Amino acid sequence: MPLFASNVALATIVCTYVFGFFAIIFVAIHLFVRLHLFGKFSIEDISTCFALIVTMGLIGQITWAVVDEGQGEHMADVTRSQFELTAKSLLANEALWALVNACIRLSASLSLLRIFGCVHAFRYQANTFMLFTAIHGVAALIVAVSICHPIQASWDPQVQGSCGDQTAAYVGLEVGGLLLDTYILALPARYVVRLDMRIKRKFIILFVLSAGAVVMVITGFRIAALHRVNSSDFSYDQGYLGLLSTLGALLGVISCCVLSIRPFIRYLQGTFSRRPTDTENHDTIPLEQQQVGKHRDAFEDHR
Template structure:
């Protein structure tokens, strides 16, 4: 029952990551998505085999109670189950490494992912080969009447599973190491580490499975095999769920943000600024807090939110992408001293990432933390941008040179670019390594 329950959850996970485009998300299918799908299909075979072994082959019963004809089928089932387990875990390890390679642009992280990927593929091949070579002739594994010899099956299984456990540990540690080295809040670091390290559950199941392997080759193997079969099937389906969890996390965040508010960027024309004449006509240099007449008052509307996915992959700023930002005028209103920034039609609404920290005592200027994702609405004047915090929905002014823009001046194109890169550089991963000032 547990195995089939996990199978249902794994099925839902696979459906979610493969049906994003039908929910309005124009997202290409990646190689790791395909491997997860293949792993699920093969894993269903393992769950079915485990169920059939209980119903028809006497698995879970003591060997003396099982007819000899069923003993042979039960022994064969063990071999097939081991081959399927090896194949599924190998595919999932490779899928996890492909995901790490696509998200992190740190050279060391990518090299580590490639090394683990190659070792995982080699381990899968070696594990399957040893199943066929451990006994000579091959039939000696299930037929006691066949004259032959077998190697130390326990030692072989334990050695291969130990290597797999080390590879699993590496897959957990590589993302954590680079996430903790990023300049972002500790809360955000912990969130990302938990998303990528949800696979620790599989790590625990693998450890339990190693303990159960000793019983699988005992004289009463039909009874002891039931526990190993449970761990194998549940481990496969849990691994599929964990491997899909980073992608699902990004999708859920985007859906929640979209439902929270459908804010139109061009409504930013309603934001007003108190600016002095020198600031309104200022040059490209960033004004300092000590300069007189630079009080910027932002009136935040209640309808301010964003539907940009937090998993956005932001490229360094392209100066050509801000051409439309120049088409902004400052008009006096009836109060005389207050000016309203009027963006050009089409507006400026870009994704951006903070390239450096920015702190200002002025309450109308939004503080930035290096690597923080923001949504740029428009440019009220040279050198400053109106930005929105993705987490708090706060709107404020940030220095233009402190953020890297995505280079898209069309909202639909920007959104397609955001979702197509799905989860890449979460909270600026890999793009904050060498900031462009």
Template sequence: MATANIYESRQGEYRAGTISMTVLGVVFVILRFLARWKKGLRIGADDYVILLSLYFLFATCGINLAMIHFGMGRHADVLPEGNIVIIAKLLMSFECVYCMTVGIIKISILLMYARIFPTRGFRIAAIILGSIVIGWVVAIICVSVFQCTPLAKAWNPTLSGTCINLKGSFIGNAVPNILTDIAILALPVHVVWGLHATVTHRLSVIAVFLLGSFVVFTSAYRFSTLFEFQPIDTPWTLAKACTWCLIECSSGIISACMPTLRPLFVMLSSKFASSISTSTRTTGVRGSGLKSYDVSNSALRPPGEVMGKQIVQLEVSQPDDASGDEVPLNTIRVQRDMRWQESSYDSGNG
């Protein structure tokens, strides 16, 4: 049975998963910037950082596709020795780029949190978590680069020297990765729960932040695939884990973008609702500003009375702190004030 399956290949499914998830990540970043442009919101530091993570996602995608091209997803026994060496070299680069991508995504999410919750305590918590993430990235890159002594033994096992337990290092770096994911997702929950609002509204805001929680499940599944790794057949046993590294990166970008898409969804739903209710509107009042209406009616004017006009102005205003940003925290405290202004004049004098 083993001999019959030695020529089995999963390159097609890994290639398709790599490309499709990369495209999906790009789509969500485009939607993120479209949402901010449509609402006239300024581009923040978190937006620039998520854009940087997209470039690293492209690099992760490119390296994984290159490894697949040279035989990742097939058994080592059917690959030329030169291909296995190339895969080992690419794998070292892949580990570094993957960690950089994940770290940048997490920093982007923390920057978004710091923008939404500009309190000193929250910023300190975000800085601490960000420092842990940066330390994790640096540590994993060092472990990946210096996994063997001499360095060349990482892709040429025939050389004399020593290497770390590669499977153990993969599992070891996955644990803090998952824990920081959970910590980052949980960070705003306590703050939101302390807001002066109804339980329903607080839960709805928390749900906005937890939209990206599925990245934890992708990280956990990638972690489970690492136990399949056997150094004697790296191209076959590590191929799934590498592809899921890419899926995790793309899922992280999607998770970071989901809360920022609220303005786009609100705008689309408002347009849909507006088209339905247009026929029932009678006041014509919409948005902020002054609207004027001529309420003179000659049919109701007593005989002999000089015709006049009355101008009724209805003003709808919003507080200065009203925001169109992604998280609806402002709706907890926003109030709308209406003021009637009336003036009349005699048409004979006008």
């Protein structure tokens, strides 16, 4: 039998390691910019690094599941022992997915606080978001380990026990995560549109801050995939879910680093400066060094 018996298994391995390579490069650039160019290393950077570490764990789990456990293969080609291991992988997959998304959301909200933190209303909204992110992450971990009693009943039908509706539970968590992602993407828009800069520049900033929208698309596909996990072709559907999990996690990590790309490019071009020296550079310096603070009172008036 070939190493990868299905297109899903092959696509999972290829996409995982290609995007994993890019995620490592982006995080390295982000750390270079934060440490070398700005001389800072904060909680948001720690959260981004931890998200990458957890994602590497998710990649390892998915790789092992594909290579050894038959994940991504059709049920007719999977042995009983492989099926039980694949079922175990669902728990690990959901737990790691929840943890990495919590880190990504925390990093994103802290990055936005660095930019818009001078606005009291934004600080309140961002801190509330982080609280709900923590609650959602803890809830996801609790569901993953307690949906079945005993936990072995999740993968072994011979174990006497009971399980809740796993599909409903996981889909509910995904919908909650999708709402959180929508909120954090929409939150800075009302403040960006009031900045005193060109319309084109505003659209560019909104586009950069919306880089995480691609993760929302992945989440939507995961919600659809979760409805199929308990189907008669469990191992194959689990392979598709694993592919979406690694893609979503890696793209989320990459999106946390996009704000560092422009300073890095300017550094390579030899035009980087920590502080603006003239009005000509006004539109090319980091957003947090621009006019958010100048318009703080105007923002507060529109709470």
